[in-house]
Amino acid sequence: MHSFMTGLARKMAMIGGLILSVLIILTCISITGRLLNGFFHSDLMEGIAPGFSKWMINLGVGPINGDFELVEAGVAFAIFAFLPLCQITAGHASVDILANSFSKRVNRFLRMVTEIVFAVVLVLIAVKLGDGMLSKLKNGETSFLLEFPVWWAYAASLVAAIVAAIVGTYMACIRTLEFFTGRIRIWDGVEAE
Template identity: 60%
Template sequence: MHRFMNGLARNMALLGGIVLTLLILLTCVSVLGRGINTFLHSGLGEALLGGATQTLLDTGVGPILGDYELVEAGIAFAIFAFLPFCQITNGHATVDIFTSKLGVNANKFIQMVVEVVFALVLMLIAWRLYDGMLSKMRYTETTFLLQFPVWWGYAASLAAAVVAALVGVYMAGVRSVEFFTGRRIIAPAGGADH
């Protein structure tokens, strides 16, 4: 079971990384286009390039239409796509000023409670994303520039949030079994300690 959940979390993180990389490239190209467009509209651009400025402007040099809309939907997906991997690898930051002084059993109990609460929060988020998606579908809301349905971004985020919730529930189960049986199934505290 752990191998499957770990693979699912890794694949979701890889997909999130691909989307994030594409969004970075999109943003860079858009900013570059915006800069070139601004330069071509300037007096300096006109003086240096003469009539070529209008030719370049006629090709459509400028920012990518709807770049903000694509980044908004894509970043939301990427964030949810990284959550399962962070959860299964204990990658969340922890502050152990108080808990470092407690015994092993107390720390196992705290970790179990945190995992259960986190799983519940992830399920709540997935549920609310589902409700939001249905609402956007019902009212056929679209983005301003690209006119693509807003629910598409919700659906992508929902898919990643459902995977995050599944991994969260799995980790809550693992930590509960570890606490009640005393066995160690997954090593704790792989995250950044502060």
């Protein structure tokens, strides 16, 4: 089961990384287009090579239309896509100054409570994201420039949020089992025996 959950979390992170990489390339192209468009509209280029400037502008050199809408939707998905891997590898930021002085049993209890809280929050986020998606689907809201249905971005994020909720619930069950049995089931480098 753990290898399945880890594989699922890694696949989601890879998809999130791919989307984020595409968004970075899209942003770089858009910024370059915006700079070139400004350059071709400048008095300098209009004076030196007016025909070339007009030709480049007519080719459509400029920013990508709706780039910020795509980045907004894609980054939301990427954030949710990275959560399962962060959850299953105990990759969340933690401050262990005080916890290091506690016994192993107290630390296992704290880990169990933390994982349960994470699971509850991830399930709540998925539920509310589902509600938001249904609301956007029902009212037919579209993005301003590209006019794509906003619910598409919600649906993509919802898939990743559901995977995060499943992985979070799985980890809460594992940490609860570890607390009550006293045996570590999944070694993640956080707790040393």
